[in-house]
Amino acid sequence: MANKLLSLENLSAHYVSQQGTRVVRAVDEVTLSLDAGETLGIVGESGSGKSTLALTILRLLPKAARIVGGRIMFEGEDLVDKPEAEMRRVRGKRIAMILQDPMASLNPLFTIGDQVGEPLRVHEGASRSSAWQRAIDLIKSVRIASPQTRVAQFPHEMSGGMRQRIVGAIGMSCEPRLLIADEPTTSLDLTIQAQYLDLLRELQRAHGLALIFITHNLGIVAKMCDQLAVMYAGRVVEQGPVSRVFSRPLHPYTKALLGSIPRMTEEREQLTAIDGQPPDLANLPAGCSFAARCPAAFARCQVEAPPAFTVEPGRSARCWLVAPAVHASIDQTIPLSRSAAS
Amino acid sequence: MTVTTTPLAAAAAAPAARTLKLWRLEGFPLIPALILLFIAFVAIFADFLAPYDPQIGSLARRFRPPAWEAGGSMAHLLGTDHVGRDVLSRLIFGARVSMVVGLTAVLVAGGIGTLLGILSGYLGGWVDQVIMRVVDAWLALPALTFAIFLAAIVGPSELNIIVILGGVYWTRYARVVRGEVLSLKQREFVRLAVVAGCSKALIMRRHILPNVINSAIVLATLMLGVVIVTEASLSFLGVGVPPPKPAWGLMMADGKKGLMVGYWWLTVFPGICIMLMVLSANLLGDWLRVKLDPQLRQL
Amino acid sequence: MTAVMEAKGLSKHFQARRGLFGGSRGVVRAVDEISFAIEPGHTLGVVGESGCGKTTTAKLVLGLETPSGGSIQFEGRDLETLDAPGRRRYRKSVQAVFQDPYASLNPRMRISAIIAEPLVTNEKTTAADVRQRVLELLDLVGLPERSADLFPHEFSGGQRQRIAIARALVLSPQVIVLDEPVSALDVSIRAQILNLLRNLQTRLGLSYLFIAHDLAAVAHMSHEIVVMYLGKIVESGEARALALSPKHPYTKALFAAALPSHPDERSDEPVLQGEVPSPLAPPSGCHFHPRCPHATPRCAREAPRLRPVEGRQVACHLFD
Numbered sequence: 017m018a019n020k021l022l023s024l025e026n027l028s029a030h031y032v033s034q035q036g037t038r039v040v041r042a043v044d045e046v047t048l049s050l051d052a053g054e055t056l057g058i059v060g061e062s063g064s065g066k067s068t069l070a071l072t073i074l075r076l077l078p079k080a081a082r083i084v085g086g087r088i089m090f091e092g093e094d095l096v097d098k099p100e101a102e103m104r105r106v107r108g109k110r111i112a113m114i115l116q117d118p119m120a121s122l123n124p125l126f127t128i129g130d131q132v133g134e135p136l137r138v139h140e141g142a143s144r145s146s147a148w149q150r151a152i153d154l155i156k157s158v159r160i161a162s163p164q165t166r167v168a169q170f171p172h173e174m175s176g177g178m179r180q181r182i183v184g185a186i187g188m189s190c191e192p193r194l195l196i197a198d199e200p201t202t203s204l205d206l207t208i209q210a211q212y213l214d215l216l217r218e219l220q221r222a223h224g225l226a227l228i229f230i231t232h233n234l235g236i237v238a239k240m241c242d243q244l245a246v247m248y249a250g251r252v253v254e255q256g257p258v259s260r261v262f263s264r265p266l267h268p269y270t271k272a273l274l275g276s277i278p279r280m281t282e283e284r285e286q287l288t289a290i291d292g293q294p295p296d297l298a299n300l301p302a303g304c305s306f307a308a309r310c311p312a313a314f315a316r317c318q319v320e321a322p323p324a325f326t327v328e329p330g331r332s333a334r335c336w337l338v339a340p341a342v343h344a345s346i347d348q349t350i351p352l353s354r355s356a357a358s
Numbered sequence: 359m360t361v362t363t364t365p366l367a368a369a370a371a372a373p374a375a376r377t378l379k380l381w382r383l384e385g386f387p388l389i390p391a392l393i394l395l396f397i398a399f400v401a402i403f404a405d406f407l408a409p410y411d412p413q414i415g416s417l418a419r420r421f422r423p424p425a426w427e428a429g430g431s432m433a434h435l436l437g438t439d440h441v442g443r444d445v446l447s448r449l450i451f452g453a454r455v456s457m458v459v460g461l462t463a464v465l466v467a468g469g470i471g472t473l474l475g476i477l478s479g480y481l482g483g484w485v486d487q488v489i490m491r492v493v494d495a496w497l498a499l500p501a502l503t504f505a506i507f508l509a510a511i512v513g514p515s516e517l518n519i520i521v522i523l524g525g526v527y528w529t530r531y532a533r534v535v536r537g538e539v540l541s542l543k544q545r546e547f548v549r550l551a552v553v554a555g556c557s558k559a560l561i562m563r564r565h566i567l568p569n570v571i572n573s574a575i576v577l578a579t580l581m582l583g584v585v586i587v588t589e590a591s592l593s594f595l596g597v598g599v600p601p602p603k604p605a606w607g608l609m610m611a612d613g614k615k616g617l618m619v620g621y622w623w624l625t626v627f628p629g630i631c632i633m634l635m636v637l638s639a640n641l642l643g644d645w646l647r648v649k650l651d652p653q654l655r656q657l
Numbered sequence: 658m659t660a661v662m663e664a665k666g667l668s669k670h671f672q673a674r675r676g677l678f679g680g681s682r683g684v685v686r687a688v689d690e691i692s693f694a695i696e697p698g699h700t701l702g703v704v705g706e707s708g709c710g711k712t713t714t715a716k717l718v719l720g721l722e723t724p725s726g727g728s729i730q731f732e733g734r735d736l737e738t739l740d741a742p743g744r745r746r747y748r749k750s751v752q753a754v755f756q757d758p759y760a761s762l763n764p765r766m767r768i769s770a771i772i773a774e775p776l777v778t779n780e781k782t783t784a785a786d787v788r789q790r791v792l793e794l795l796d797l798v799g800l801p802e803r804s805a806d807l808f809p810h811e812f813s814g815g816q817r818q819r820i821a822i823a824r825a826l827v828l829s830p831q832v833i834v835l836d837e838p839v840s841a842l843d844v845s846i847r848a849q850i851l852n853l854l855r856n857l858q859t860r861l862g863l864s865y866l867f868i869a870h871d872l873a874a875v876a877h878m879s880h881e882i883v884v885m886y887l888g889k890i891v892e893s894g895e896a897r898a899l900a901l902s903p904k905h906p907y908t909k910a911l912f913a914a915a916l917p918s919h920p921d922e923r924s925d926e927p928v929l930q931g932e933v934p935s936p937l938a939p940p941s942g943c944h945f946h947p948r949c950p951h952a953t954p955r956c957a958r959e960a961p962r963l964r965p966v967e968g969r970q971v972a973c974h975l976f977d
Contacts (some may be wrong), residue, residue, distance in 0.1 A: 033828075061843040061844055061845060062843055076928075093727065104689075137842070170858065175932050175933075176931070177932060179787070205706035205870070205933065206706060206870060206872070206914045206915060207705050207706060207910055207911060207914045207928070207929045207933075208706075208932070208933075209914065210913070210914035210928045210929065211928050211929070211930070216929045232843065232844050233844075234844070234918075235873075235915075235916025235917060235918065237918060238916060238918060238919055238920045238922070238923070239916050239917055239920075239923055243922075246851070258920045259920045259921060262919050262920055262921075263919075263921075272845065273844060273845060275848075276844060276845050276848035277848075277873065277918060278851070278871075278874045278876065278877030278878075279873055279916070279918040280872065280873050280876045280900045280901070280912075280918070281875075281901075281922070282776060283897065285855070286852050286855070287847075287848035287851055287852055288848060289845070289848040289849040289852055290845040290846075290848070291849075293813055294843075308792070312904045358796040417717070422910060495665070545760045546755040546756070546757055546760045546761040547760060547761050547762055547763045547771075549753075550753060550755065550761060550821075550824070551720065551755050551763075551774065552721060553719050553720070553721070553751075553752060553775075554748075554752070554774055554775035554778055554779070554824075555745065555748045555749070555775065555778050555779050556778050560778070564763075564766075565763050568763075568765035568766075569763070569764065606676070
């Protein structure tokens, strides 16, 4: 594990209501790791905890939430207990994050040059003029034409795709080792999205950057990622190399998710639909949180939450169906009827 | 394939659509609400609560101080005024005047303003232009001065004052409601109503109006304070509710002369009443605005 | 097969004013002489990026905007020539489901009132009949009977879309305009709704105008596809064929930009450069020529017309 760039070990983060009565287990015992230069895709739907996970890694959780267990090992250091002053030196410099809405990420009152140069002034003590110069270079590196003119412009003078690239430039300015991108292309048109993903790939190659994509779009993962982690109700239910997971998903949720996406290459009458709704994170059922919607659930699933079983090196799933023989139970082959499960 | 409803959506949705159990919500300003309720109660049951007739006084008992001062008596708990009328009774009946005038004026202003705001926002075009220009002109005039001017022309009476206050303050409603309507118009359910073939009048009544009521209510609570102060000011200046009907502002005007000679109770008590009522209305309105506004956006 | 609805040379222009008092004017040709046909029981998919005019097309079909040119034919008759009863029949025959399930339902109305609204607005029926119909539709879209008396906030996004679909069906329309019906929903819920829409189409013989930016969803749902760019149709034809072998350079770029469904399907095709031009100042000739890898001088001068190419319509000089 020593050469892993980022390693999350049993990380949990909970939101606690003011009176302490409601606990939302937004991130629950997440174990993930990432090498330098690798791309990890974290996939989940709304309420899966993926965005909270991103905030947790950067220790940017709101006041109502806190890390209740686990470690965040980044370049050999545990970020969980780092004092805030040191975390500030990590954010933006060693780990950067870009968000979904470029308009919200950019301050409409400051020039592009000021905003791109800001991390340089904060982290490297660059002077205003040298930060401005480097900003021009950065704008050029994200493939925006006429960087000298652009650097003095304001966000509203640029298109959505350009703004998202500026946000990328800001993220890259201090040459971080890890970039976390939370739904970075949701608001972009298809061809603009393709340009942007292409750009991210190139930046990654040029800088040896590790990327974490947080998305609900399996297509982005298929295109960009080496590793994949699927989240459901705050837990990682399956992870592994992207090709393997797509070809042979182990967890029923992953199977259903992959089956629910229309494909251009196949003609199918019906898409796989998952009945029911995601669970309330404040009232998680006992046992596996997916059991109520799982077509293959059996009695044990409702009683005991499965741990993550390693099926091959680097590939695991939280499901009793993949448990090795010593864990398997007799009733595994008797699936519950649908009405009993819901 | 049946799908069951879950409470999951309820947590994220706007309670503005359900009947609000206001007092259960966090941060509910209990004391201001109770004060307002108390004033309303007093106003309704004034006849039973007031120890004396507010309009009849006895010159022999003028300028009696409140009971706890030297010269005061329990017979007149808060003292008497310059014609011997019991201050407490006048305060109690004054509550009725303030409440009636305040609430009715707010309803009138709200009614006119909401209606015009909806017409202006939804119909757009020249209707919008005309209404908004009128609103602009109206707003350019200082409300109080305008009210005084109108009161001086039409002469003082309770009804006139209500109409005047309503007529002066509707413009704020129109503005706010129009803004809401403009954004509501873009919402898909309004477009779907057009696609379904609903007439404009129907859409305004069924889709627009119920969704602006929340804002109108918040504004009403905030305006209540303003209206009451204006009414008190008008009474103070002598163009409000005509004597001998007791109005808090009038009481202050009458008692003003007595301040120099130390008859403080004639102005302080009505002043405190005005302050409590206005402050409570403002706190309640403020809280309502914070509660309902962000959730309005969630709809 | 006679089409249920046809657009012929349909155009919609908007005046763009700068500043408060007009000043220099420009014309936005949001929709520029497009023609398409919707067959009974079929889905016509419309794809394109921002500014292509697909939303305006939807509004034109729904009667929310009036055309600046060309016509929409319904059951063989031009919409403009319809009298009031004819227009009412059109309204009843064409309904819509929009993108945002949280804004599509009036939060102050009960579900039964929401679903019944088109019915009670357009026809005289008894309360009992209305109730009956509402329950029928709830069943059709897979919601329990007791939903009728609840309010929208008690439902999730997917359920609200079902309610919106039920409402669209209440007058037994022939055409439903689906404008991004599943983009605001979670991935696993999208499949439920798309399946429902397909089932309803088969059962009720509905035609759909399906607008979405998810190419795979459009290809999955549609029988025919129309590709729009800056107000014009650049390619149209049978859905599967178009998706598997697009002909127009823009269509090719669009489908190449679509995300793969499996990591092994990653392609290293060059990405289309440049931004989508502003509809206020579209490039001359073929609007796509500044970004087109195969552009010739002719492309900047002359706008290509839609021509039949191997069973499809393509507007490109490469195929002249």
